[in-house]
Each structure stands twice: as structure tokens, then as C-alpha cells.
Amino acid sequence: MATLDLIHSSNDSGIESTEAPTVYPKTGLPNTHYTDAVTWQEERDRVVAKTWAGLGFGADIHEPGCVYPVNFMGLPLLMVRDSEGVARVFHNVCSHRGMTLVAEKGSAGMVIRCPYHRWGYGLSGELKATPNIGGMGVHSIEGFDCSEHGLKEVRSEELMGIVFINLSGEAPALTEHLDPILTRWGSLAGQDFTGRLVSDTGPYGSMELSVESNYKLAIENYCESYHLPFVHPDLNTYSPLDEHYNLIVDPISSGQGTHVYDLTRGASTPLPVFANWDQSRVKTAEYLSLYPNVLLGIQADHFFAILLMPESPETTTERLQFLYSSEEALTDAYAERRQSLHEAWNLVFSEDVSVVEGMQRGRASPGFTGGVFSPLMDIPTAHFHGWFGERFANN
Numbered sequence: 001m002a003t004l005d006l007i008h009s010s011n012d013s014g015i016e017s018t019e020a021p022t023v024y025p026k027t028g029l030p031n032t033h034y035t036d037a038v039t040w041q042e043e044r045d046r047v048v049a050k051t052w053a054g055l056g057f058g059a060d061i062h063e064p065g066c067v068y069p070v071n072f073m074g075l076p077l078l079m080v081r082d083s084e085g086v087a088r089v090f091h092n093v094c095s096h097r098g099m100t101l102v103a104e105k106g107s108a109g110m111v112i113r114c115p116y117h118r119w120g121y122g123l124s125g126e127l128k129a130t131p132n133i134g135g136m137g138v139h140s141i142e143g144f145d146c147s148e149h150g151l152k153e154v155r156s157e158e159l160m161g162i163v164f165i166n167l168s169g170e171a172p173a174l175t176e177h178l179d180p181i182l183t184r185w186g187s188l189a190g191q192d193f194t195g196r197l198v199s200d201t202g203p204y205g206s207m208e209l210s211v212e213s214n215y216k217l218a219i220e221n222y223c224e225s226y227h228l229p230f231v232h233p234d235l236n237t238y239s240p241l242d243e244h245y246n247l248i249v250d251p252i253s254s255g256q257g258t259h260v261y262d263l264t265r266g267a268s269t270p271l272p273v274f275a276n277w278d279q280s281r282v283k284t285a286e287y288l289s290l291y292p293n294v295l296l297g298i299q300a301d302h303f304f305a306i307l308l309m310p311e312s313p314e315t316t317t318e319r320l321q322f323l324y325s326s327e328e329a330l331t332d333a334y335a336e337r338r339q340s341l342h343e344a345w346n347l348v349f350s351e352d353v354s355v356v357e358g359m360q361r362g363r364a365s366p367g368f369t370g371g372v373f374s375p376l377m378d379i380p381t382a383h384f385h386g387w388f389g390e391r392f393a394n395n
Contacts, residue, residue, distance in 0.1 A: 024382035025389060027370035033392075034214040034363040040313040044073040046395040047292060047388060049167035051252075052177050054294040054307040055079065055156070056163045057321045059199040059206075060105065061087060065123065067112065068105045072165075073310050077154060078102050079163055082123040083110070087158040089165050090125055090151040101151075112151075125151035161199050161323045162294065162305050180249045181288065185298055188284065190276025197303055197323040200330055204342035209318040211353055213360035215293055215308040216388070218316060221356050222306075223289035223380035225256040231351050238262060246379050251387060253288045254380035255296075261285035263301050268336035271301035274325040289380070291387055301325070302341060306349075314360055318349070 032039045053072075060068040061081035068079040069092050078092035078101060092101050094114040101114055101121070111120040111128060120129035127146040134141040155166045157174040164174055171177060185193060199205065211218065221227070225244040229236040243260045261283050263270050273282070277300045285299040295306035302324050309317040322341070324330060329338075362368055373382040 024373065024379060025386050026382075027372060028381075028385050029216070029389060030370055031363040031365075031368065034216065034360060035313055037313055040214075040310070041074060043392060044075075044167075047391045048073065050391065050395055051171050051292065052157075052164040052166050052174055053292055054162050054290075054305070055089060055165045056307065057199065057206075057305070057319070058087060058158050058161050058163060059201050059321060060163075062199075062201065063107075065107045065109050066105075067102045067108045069100075069102045070309070071311075075167075076100055077165070078112075078151075079156075080108075080112070080123055080125075087156060087163045088124065089154040089156040089163065091154065093152075094119055095127060095149040095151065096130075121151050125153055127151075160194050160296070160303070160305060161197055161321055162307070177252065178290075180251075181253060181290065181296075184249060185286070188278055188281060188286075189274045189298060189300075192276065193274055193298075193303075193325075196274065196325055198325070198327055198330060200322045200324060200338060202330070202338070204335075204338045205322050207320045207342065207346055207349070209320075209349060209353060211316045211318060211356055212314060213316055213356045214313055214363075215310040215316040216384075217356045217359050218295070218308050218318065218352075219289045219291065219293070219384055220381045221352055221359075222287065222295045223255045223384060224378060225258075226374065226377040227355065231355055232348055235348055238265060246376075247286060247288065248380065248383055249288060250383075253290045254383040255286065255288035256380065257284060257286040259283055261299050263299075266337070266340050268340055269334060271324065271329050271334050271337050272326055273300040289384060291384060302329075304345070320345070320349070 055070055055072060055077065056068055056079050061079050064081050064083050064085060066081045070077045070079060076092040078090045080088045080090065082088055093099065094101055094116065096114065096117055096119050099114050099116040101112055110123065113120050118131050119127065122128050127150045130146065131139050133139060133144065155169045157164050159174055159178065175182065182194065225241055228241045228244065239258050239260055244256050244258050247255045247257050263273065263282065282300050287297045290296055293308040297304045302322060304320055304322050307319045309319060311317055
């Protein structure tokens with residue numbers, strides 16, 4: 001990606017930023033970054049692996065013993081809730097012969113068993129059992145130290161209801177990495193807002209969409225509001241484009257915000273709001289693309305996270321989890337409101353599918369070579385391209 005062809009912007013044009021740079025790439029990533037399998041795996045190793053990426057939700061492994069397998073850009077990984085309640089991630093392969101350990105989500109009890117030769121691992125990854133390793137009925141042999149053959153752990157941390165991974169193990173601590181967002185939203189929702197988040201595990205607490213596109217196109221689409229009146233006509237009636245602003249949270253994120261979020265829209269009982277929400281900004285809502293594969297939304301009465309799970313260069317699964325400000329919001333008194341939020345967001349995100357898939361199909365054309373950016377409306381998307389292109393080129 002060329003880095004010398006730049007557009008300049010200033011922060012006097014509806015852009016809110018935290019130390020945002022003033023120059024952005026003038027054109028986007030070439031088509032191979034959306035269609036080529038070799039480039040896709042290079043992105044995993046050179047960009048995604050070097051930072052914190054979203055792998056799953058804490059709600060996926062809601063209690064000790066829960067396991068949740070994930071194929072992440074070709075890597076078989078396994079989320080586990082250990083006996084102390086800590087989320088852990090391991091390579092989902094047995095140390096013996098490389099057999100995939102867990103094929104389906106569920107509860108493993110206290111021991112994760114390999115389906116091939118029944119080697120067993122504790123919830124913290126330690127090898128605990130090697131049945132018949134020395135012959136029938138002989139379960140240990142001299143010179144074989146179980147402590148040297150446990151599961152290979154992937155660096156992980158849990159925050160905002162998300163289990164993040166850092167494949168390289170070299171990124172700063174997660175809270176340090178996310179500090180620009182946590183600081184910004186801490187001033188909006190209260191510095192303790194992440195500790196208050198409660199996942200909705202009921203029928204209206206999550207959704208999933210399959211999208212025939214590269215995961216990066218979902219990042220690009222989500223972070224800009226330019227398309228709002230054309231793709232989301234209903235949303236634009238109550239949250240119009242001219243009430244939105246561009247948002248740069250440098251260096252890890254970009255997105256958009258609105259000044260007219262309506263907590264009382266509809267007939268159902270309004271949800272409880274975050275206890276320490278800034279009441280002078282009760283109608284503020286912000287939506288950030290957290291690079292490389294997480295979409296976040298915060299409103300006074302709810303929070304959501306979307307994980308973009310890349311299945312191939314041209315296929316992505318979008319997983320959404322709703323979180324609320326307290327257990328009270330999950331009671332029956334607010335069931336109708338939770339259902340209406342689910343329906344409203346399902347409509348919005350479903351409307352995005354056709355344009356994201358259309359952009360993916362367009363990446364097969366030699367007539368498109370990265371496109372152009374509006375010097376105002378596309379600044380969040382251009383920021384992502386700058387972030388991605390720099391890391392792909394320099395790692």
C-alpha cells in the first residue's frame with residue numbers, strides 16, 4: 001500500500017479525536033488484501049498477531065469447565081474457563097499426536113480429554129493423564145514428564161465481556177492497549193463502566209450473521225456514517241446523518257458518534273442507565289471499530305460488542321453480544337425493551353450485509369485499485385487503512 005499519497009484533515013470539521021494524526025492515506029488497500037489466501041494468512045501473522053484481537057465472549061464460557069473451540073484465521077484455538085473462573089485460551093491440539101481436542105462447545109468437567117488416545121488435561125492446561133502410555137494398564141513411564149507436555153497457551157485477557165488474544169505475546173497489557181477508549185468512555189459512562197457490564201445470555205442477548213466478505217470491509221463500513229441515509233433509511237429518521245460526527249481514537253480505533261440517541265423511543269419501559277453516566281450527554285452514543293476485528297457500541301442504557309471472525313479471505317461470521325449496566329436490566333420488567341433493541345439492531349446490521357458483500361464482489365474487478373476517500377466523510381475508514389497498511393508493511 002502506498003503511504004506517500006495522503007489527504008490532510010483538520011479537527012474543525014466535525015471530527016472528535018484523541019491525538020489524531022492530520023494525514024491519512026488517499027487510497028485504500030489493494031484488492032489482494034480482500035481476496036488472496038496467502039495475503040490473508042500474512043495479515044494474520046504480521047498484523048493481527050501483533051496486537052489484541054477478539055476471539056470470543058466471556059458468555060461463551062460462562063462457568064468453570066466450559067470450553068469453546070474457535071477456528072481463528074486457520075488456527076484451531078480453545079477458550080476455557082478454569083477452576084478459578086479465569087478465561088484461558090490454548091491451541092486446540094493434543095500434545096501427543098496433534099489431534100484436535102474439542103470439536104463442540106459445552107462443558108468438559110474438570111478434565112479435557114483427547115478423543116484419540118484419551119490423554120487428559122486440566123482446565124489450566126496441565127497434562128494430567130496419559131492412559132496406557134507404557135502399554136495396557138501402564139499409565140506412566142520413566143523419563144516422561146507430564147509437566148513438559150501441557151497445552152500450549154495463547155496470551156489472553158478478558159475485558160468488556162470479550163476474550164481477547166495476543167498471538168505474538170508481545171503487545172502491551174490489554175488495559176494499556178485499550179486506554180484511549182477506556183479513558184474516553186470512562187468520562188462518558190463512569191470510570192468503572194467495564195466492571196459493571198453484565199452479559200445478556202437470554203434469547204435477545206446475542207445474534208450472528210454470516211457475511212460473504214472480508215472482515216476488513218465490515219470494519220470499514222461500521223466506522224463511518226456516510227452511508228446512513230442510503231442504507232439505513234429507518235435509522236436515519238431518528239438518528240440522522242447530520243447529527244453524527246466522525247471519531248478518531250488514536251491509534252487503535254475510529255468510528256462515529258451521535259448526539260440524538262433516544263432512550264425512550266418505543267412503548268416499552270426504558271432500561272436502567274449506567275449509574276455514573278454523564279447526564280449532560282445522556283443522548284450521546286458512540287460506535288467504534290476497534291482494530292483489527294472488534295466493533296463496539298456504547299449508549300447510556302446498553303453496550304454491545306461484535307466480533308468479526310474471519311473464516312476465509314471472503315467469508316466472515318459476525319457475532320454480537322449485548323451487555324447491560326446492571327443485573328436489574330436483565331429482569332422480566334425490561335424483557336420487551338431488550339427484545340426491541342435486538343430487533344432494531346438486527347435490522348441495522350442486516351441492512352449492512354448487502355453493501356459489505358457488494359464491496360467484496362467489487363474487489364474482483366481490475367477497475368478498482370483501492371478507490372478514493374472523501375476528505376471529510378471517509379476519515380474514519382482512511383484512518384483504519386493507514387493503521388493496517390503501516391503494520392503490514394513494517395512487520
